[in-house]
Amino acid sequence: MGCFMGKTIAEKIFDAHRVDNPSEDVHVIRLDAVFCHEITTPIAINDLVDRGKDRVFDPGKIKVVIDHVTPAKDSKTAMQGKILRDWARRHNIPDFFDIGRNGICHALFPEMGFVRPGFTVIMGDSHTCTHGAFGAFAAGVGTTDLEVGILKGVCAFHYPSTIRIDITGRMPEGVFAKDVILFIIHQLGVNGATNKVLEFTGPVVDAMSMESRMTLCNMAVEAGGTSGICYPDMTTVEYLWKFTKDDYADKASALDHFKTFHSDPGARYDRVLEFDVSRLEPMVTFGFKPDQVMPVREMASTRIDQVYIGSCTNGRIEDLRVAAQVLSGKKISDSIRGIVSPATPEAFRLAMEEGLLKIFLDAGFCVTNPTCGACLGMSNGVLAEGEVCAATTNRNFNGRMGKGGMVHLVSPATAAASAIAGTIVNSELYKGSS
Amino acid sequence: MKNFSGNILFLDRSDINTDEIIPAKYLTEISKQALKPYLLEDLKLVGFDPQRDIDGKQVILTRANFGCGSSREHAPWALEVNGIHLVIGENFARIFRQNMFNCGMMAVELPDSIIDSIFRKFAGQNTYLETDLDKNTFILTAQGLSQEVPFSISEFDRSLVASGGWVEYADRKY
Numbered sequence: 165m166g167c168f169m170g171k172t173i174a175e176k177i178f179d180a181h182r183v184d185n186p187s188e189d190v191h192v193i194r195l196d197a198v199f200c201h202e203i204t205t206p207i208a209i210n211d212l213v214d215r216g217k218d219r220v221f222d223p224g225k226i227k228v229v230i231d232h233v234t235p236a237k238d239s240k241t242a243m244q245g246k247i248l249r250d251w252a253r254r255h256n257i258p259d260f261f262d263i264g265r266n267g268i269c270h271a272l273f274p275e276m277g278f279v280r281p282g283f284t285v286i287m288g289d290s291h292t293c294t295h296g297a298f299g300a301f302a303a304g305v306g307t308t309d310l311e312v313g314i315l316k317g318v319c320a321f322h323y324p325s326t327i328r329i330d331i332t333g334r335m336p337e338g339v340f341a342k343d344v345i346l347f348i349i350h351q352l353g354v355n356g357a358t359n360k361v362l363e364f365t366g367p368v369v370d371a372m373s374m375e376s377r378m379t380l381c382n383m384a385v386e387a388g389g390t391s392g393i394c395y396p397d398m399t400t401v402e403y404l405w406k407f408t409k410d411d412y413a414d415k416a417s418a419l420d421h422f423k424t425f426h427s428d429p430g431a432r433y434d435r436v437l438e439f440d441v442s443r444l445e446p447m448v449t450f451g452f453k454p455d456q457v458m459p460v461r462e463m464a465s466t467r468i469d470q471v472y473i474g475s476c477t478n479g480r481i482e483d484l485r486v487a488a489q490v491l492s493g494k495k496i497s498d499s500i501r502g503i504v505s506p507a508t509p510e511a512f513r514l515a516m517e518e519g520l521l522k523i524f525l526d527a528g529f530c531v532t533n534p535t536c537g538a539c540l541g542m543s544n545g546v547l548a549e550g551e552v553c554a555a556t557t558n559r560n561f562n563g564r565m566g567k568g569g570m571v572h573l574v575s576p577a578t579a580a581a582s583a584i585a586g587t588i589v590n591s592e593l594y595k596g597s598s
Numbered sequence: 599m600k601n602f603s604g605n606i607l608f609l610d611r612s613d614i615n616t617d618e619i620i621p622a623k624y625l626t627e628i629s630k631q632a633l634k635p636y637l638l639e640d641l642k643l644v645g646f647d648p649q650r651d652i653d654g655k656q657v658i659l660t661r662a663n664f665g666c667g668s669s670r671e672h673a674p675w676a677l678e679v680n681g682i683h684l685v686i687g688e689n690f691a692r693i694f695r696q697n698m699f700n701c702g703m704m705a706v707e708l709p710d711s712i713i714d715s716i717f718r719k720f721a722g723q724n725t726y727l728e729t730d731l732d733k734n735t736f737i738l739t740a741q742g743l744s745q746e747v748p749f750s751i752s753e754f755d756r757s758l759v760a761s762g763g764w765v766e767y768a769d770r771k772y
């Protein structure tokens with residue numbers, strides 16, 4: 165590569181972490197964090213034990229949570245939790261989150277300050293791409309890659325090629341990050357970013373909270389992307405300040421450091437796309453693929469049985485606030501089962517202190533503990549055959565929330581409004597496109 | 599290093615996906631061994647009976663895009679616990695191929711004309727395949743028939759195989 169050529173963030177991160185280049189286009193990189201949950205890690209643990217390699221590369225860099233099915237719902241899920249719990253104890257992994265302190269991995273770990281700009285992160289979970297919101301390279305991996313991550317703190321990847329998406333214009337009122345990412349996936353297609361990093365930039369992203377950026381990056385994988393990435397800025401500095409204040413003299417110097425994880429002006433991209441969101445409407449999926457997306461307006465009056473607000477996409481405090489704003493003083497339709505799962509204990513606590521839980525309860529919602537639960541159809545709101553759910557989650561695959569069930573992906577505002585109406589509908593927050 | 603020689607299971611179809619190799623309902627299992635009885639349980643292929651046809655086979659010969667679908671590593675594991683360490687086809691889904699070598703197994707690509715000629719010559723007969731990793735050749739033999747077929751794999755993939763997979767390779771090297 166010539167010395168004039170700039171680099172993307174992902175390339176900079178790779179170049180700073182490379183430990184080996186065993187053959188052309190195979191780059192082994194050092195990992196700053198390995199995240200683990202109870203669905204994919206136990207089989208990796210058992211295999212390491214079988215190989216006589218029951219070791220961990222660095223207990224301080226491994227973060228562990230039981231989040232998918234918690235409390236355990238049957239003997240099999242109880243055993244998955246037990247294998248993870250016993251393993252975390254015997255290796256003295258300090259950051260292990262069990263029931264009472266657990267929350268959805270991709271919401272909990274950022275909240276704990278475990279992701280920083282420039283980091284490399286893997287997890288045996290496809291939505292690991294969420295953590296790129298902090299200017300990190302974060303990728304979901306298979307079990308063997310997870311095993312090697314746990315054992316040696318390295319992972320092999322192809323050199324990252326990036327699609328940059330410039331999001332411009334002015335976000336209309338009542339339109340949210342979820343609507344933006346649904347629209348982008350619709351444009352890219354479910355294979356449109358396969359093997360690519362998706363870099364989200366532009367004034368709309370600059371103005372977004374960390375929560376909204378996580379919503380964007382969370383769904384990068386639904387277009388096939390390896391990691392989402394946003395440029396770390398003052399919003400990132402503020403979000404992480406309570407964890408980083410001892411590392412920097414002041415916020416300005418933290419910002420200076422974070423800015424080294426921006427792509428260079430001359431960086432090479434696979435593609436650069438621009439989306440002007442000024443006329444974007446709230447969006448919803450139809451069908452069983454996340455790129456099957458249309459405006460809520462065109463789906464209005466679609467009958468639903470359940471509304472689910474939660475998940476690593478939209479279960480954060482910002483999402484609960486929007487949903488509660490729509491629900492305030494209202495009751496949900498008699499025909500609707502409403503379920504809200506705050507994504508983390510902190511989101512739960514804030515929702516309680518701010519009176520949001522009361523709004524949900526008064527409206528007729530069931531509030532569950534923080535967990536993935538219904539998102540993957542394992543507990544807490546599984547659909548029956550033929551039932552339809554409007555959900556703030558990220559996957560509408562056939563049977564995702566229960567065999568024979570149908571999922572429409574929406575923003576928290578649309579979900580709340582649809583719970584009141586009993587059918588899919590735009591929220592009052594959306595005033596229509598100008 | 600694993601054994602890459604043995605009797606061939608002929609699967610004469612393209613696009614055999616990971617759900618056909620190992621159905622999703624077995625993903626809550628926490629040991630690889632538990633997957634053993636369910637290999638290819640849902641494979642849609644006329645004349646194929648998993649109960650009857652898998653036993654005693656160590657090599658799969660198939661057509662294009664084997665292992666497409668989800669990223670589940672349960673697919674190579676289900677092969678592994680059944681003693682099948684080598685799949686030969688025209689090409690493979692990317693993640694499946696990587697998962698195979700990560701597990702110290704091989705997914706080897708051959709030109710479609712060669713695959714086709716092997717199917718025509720050997721399918722339906724008891725065929726033994728011997729893998730010579732030094733000479734990069736497969737030697738196929740059946741009643742009164744024999745054929746030598748050259749193949750190639752990358753150096754990195756070869757070291758993964760020699761080490762018994764990515765875990766052993768990485769543990770030794772890093």
Ligand code: SF4
Pocket residue numbers: 232268269270289291475476477535536539540557558
């Ligand atoms: S909330 Fe859903 S998508 Fe997110 S990690 Fe849990 S199961 Fe996966």
